[in-house]
Amino acid sequence: MWREASANEISYLRKASTMLHLSTSAWATGTVLFHRYCAFVNTNKDPHSDLLPTHISIMLCLYLATKVTEEPRKQRDIINVGYKLAHPDSTFLPISSSTLSALRVTLTQGELILMRALGFNVTVDLPHAWIASTLYGMMWWERNGQPPDDTEMVDVRAKRVAGTAWVVANAVVERGLVDREPARLIAAACIYIAMDNHGEKLPAKSLDEWADIWAKSTGRRIEAVRALIEQSIDVPLIIEQFNIQHDQKPHSLTEK
Known part of the structure; x- marks a missing residue:
């Protein structure tokens, strides 16, 4: 049986991260580590059993992530x-709990496993930081390095695209695609998807020019990464849910 992170396990990771007040970076790192663990289980001689109980492996991945980040x-x-x-x-375990003591031992031993x-x-190299730095650079490069006439409007435009690209990147993390392609290319593909969703035009003469400047790659490669994302994730649904949650209506960046 092929071991994949299930929707329930991904939801468990999110809920645990929220309860622990972890940042996107820590949550995403823990999720990527869990996907790597699942991949290792698939190469194990006995594919029908995990090395660790599911809940223990998930919490250990988050525990490692808190250290890494x-x-x-x-x-x-x-x-x-x-x-x-x-x-x-149940209630939270008190310090005197024998269950807590037993789980401490399990967590300590499980960390080495x-x-x-x-x-x-x-x-873990996440695409989120690349999204922020790339959009920041694009915002100024679009005006040839000169401050825009309407700074507030540019900020709104950039934030709208950034928010959509960010939520797509989160879905990429949850789907286990982070280790499939370099983070910089994933970030560029997420931005490309977001800009297309908002009717935004790339601030370049062509996709190849944009890809070379911001992803240090080719337009064909960015298209391939975009295809990978769209084949693995229901992008329109994710963006629709994000827009509803934040009361955003997609519209052109040129809208006044």
Whole structure:
């Protein structure tokens, strides 16, 4: 049986991250690590069983992510959040709890097992930072390096595209596509999708020119990454849900 991160497991990761007050970076890093763990299980000799219980492996991935992103959380808090999600009707475990003590031992031992499964590779390059830096550069490059006449309008335009690109990048993380392509290319493809959704024109003569400047790649490669994303994710639905949530209506960047 092929081991893939299920929708319930992805939802579990999101809920746990929210309860732990983690940033997008920490949540996304933990999610990528979990996808890597699932990939390792698929190469294991016994594909019918995980090395670790599902909830333990998920919380361990988040625990490692808090260390990697320098957003440390107490082991007790990690355990309590995981336990609460697994047992919604229960209360948080007190310090004196034997269950808490047992789970501490399990988490400590499981961390080494997880690290070995990941090949001690916990470095994750996320597309989110590339989205921010690329759009910031594009906003000024569009005006040939000169401050725009209507700074407020440009800010609104950039934020609208950034918000849509960001939510697409989140879906890329959840779908396990981050390790499939370089983060910079994924970011460019997310921006390309977002700009197209908002009727935005690339601030360049052609896609090839834009891709070369901002993704250090070719337009054909960006199109391929975009195709990968759109084949794996229901992009229109994700964007529609995002627009409804934020009360945004797609419109042209040239709209006054």
